[in-house]
Amino acid sequence: MLVTGAAGMLGSELLLRVPAGLEGVGSDLIPGPSVRAARVDLADPAAVERLWREFGPFEGVIHCAAYTAVDKAEAEPELAAKVNVEASRVLAQACARHAAHLVAVSTDFVFDGTASVPYVETDAPAPLSVYGRTKLEGERATLALHARGAAIVRTQWLYGPRGKHFPRTIVGFAREKGRLKVVADQSGCPTSTLELAPALWDVLSARATGVFHGACEGSTSWFGFTQAILEECGLAQVVLEPCTTQDFPRPARRPAFSALDSSKLAALRGRRFAPWRVALRNYLNVEPL
Numbered sequence: 001m002l003v004t005g006a007a008g009m010l011g012s013e014l015l016l017r018v019p020a021g022l023e024g025v026g027s028d029l030i031p032g033p034s035v036r037a038a039r040v041d042l043a044d045p046a047a048v049e050r051l052w053r054e055f056g057p058f059e060g061v062i063h064c065a066a067y068t069a070v071d072k073a074e075a076e077p078e079l080a081a082k083v084n085v086e087a088s089r090v091l092a093q094a095c096a097r098h099a100a101h102l103v104a105v106s107t108d109f110v111f112d113g114t115a116s117v118p119y120v121e122t123d124a125p126a127p128l129s130v131y132g133r134t135k136l137e138g139e140r141a142t143l144a145l146h147a148r149g150a151a152i153v154r155t156q157w158l159y160g161p162r163g164k165h166f167p168r169t170i171v172g173f174a175r176e177k178g179r180l181k182v183v184a185d186q187s188g189c190p191t192s193t194l195e196l197a198p199a200l201w202d203v204l205s206a207r208a209t210g211v212f213h214g215a216c217e218g219s220t221s222w223f224g225f226t227q228a229i230l231e232e233c234g235l236a237q238v239v240l241e242p243c244t245t246q247d248f249p250r251p252a253r254r255p256a257f258s259a260l261d262s263s264k265l266a267a268l269r270g271r272r273f274a275p276w277r278v279a280l281r282n283y284l285n286v287e288p289l
């Protein structure tokens with residue numbers, strides 16, 4: 001099994017959770033220290049063929065490599081497209097050629113956030129940012145080039161061990177400054193990689209195809225998520241103020257409400273994701289901040 005983006009937050013968790021009896025190989029631009037991993041630029045078809053020759057064959061692939069710098073992507077649309085579209089295309093073609101099942105990870109940022117109930121897989125995407133547009137184009141290329149052997153799993157608000165993410169940043173600021181202002185008008189489902197990684201292996205082993213949503217249960221705002229993080233980390237004394245998206249202008253527009261409905265994936269797996277607050281507590285038991 002191949003995991004791309006294996007040095008990243010989600011890819012590294014996937015490699016630690018390769019199901020018993022299977023062998024996992026990771027690839028990244030710069031491999032992490034702990035895994036059998038290859039250094040590969042996935043946008044380079046020759047490098048991907050070499051990867052198959054040297055480390056393959058792979059029965060299955062979980063594709064986590066991506067250009068994930070949402071704001072920077074507004075100024076670097078070509079680079080974002082090279083990774084999120086071109087590399088996805090190259091990988092889907094390689095998987096189709098070598099009959100490897102492919103699970104590609106995507107994002108809630110394919111939606112415009114105007115919904116009032118959680119998004120289901122059949123809702124029409126309408127991305128607001130370069131990142132969202134390139135991820136959507138990557139999804140479409142993947143499904144078109146490997147129609148009978150590819151699944152897309154859209155997730156959101158990820159955090160987990162070994163990553164640079166919101167809970168870690170918030171706890172750092174809280175300890176340093178003692179007071180925080182956090183956006184209260186954007187909602188979604190904070191999702192732990194500890195929850196998502198086993199779900200992705202389940203999608204791969206079921207050889208499922210089509211689009212799935214995969215996020216923790218429930219939803220909250222960044223403000224609500226921050227309140228929970230501070231409480232769980234014994235920092236409830238930190239002064240926390242709500243603010244609006246307009247108070248903190250960023251280069252990329254973000255969906256105001258992008259909670260994902262993961263019922264379809266729950267039906268496939270026979271189990272639901274943990275509620276986001278329970279998942280946060282479980283993560284903090286593994287990696288106290």
Ligand SMILES: NC(=O)c1ccc[n+]([C@@H]2O[C@H](COP(=O)([O-])OP(=O)(O)OC[C@H]3O[C@@H](n4cnc5c(N)ncnc54)[C@H](OP(=O)(O)O)[C@@H]3O)[C@@H](O)[C@H]2O)c1
Nearest residue numbers: 005008009010029041042065066068106107155156157158
């Ligand atoms: N983080 C979130 O909140 C979130 C939310 C929704 C969906 N997702 C999706 O979930 C997946 C995993 O996200 P993550 O947060 O784990 O990302 P991450 O930590 O940024 O990891 C992505 C990895 O991909 C590598 N990469 C970039 N370009 C590459 C290329 N051309 N060839 C090979 N590897 C390349 C990156 O290397 P460098 O670091 O060296 O560039 C990085 O190690 C992505 O598909 C992302 O779009 C993430």
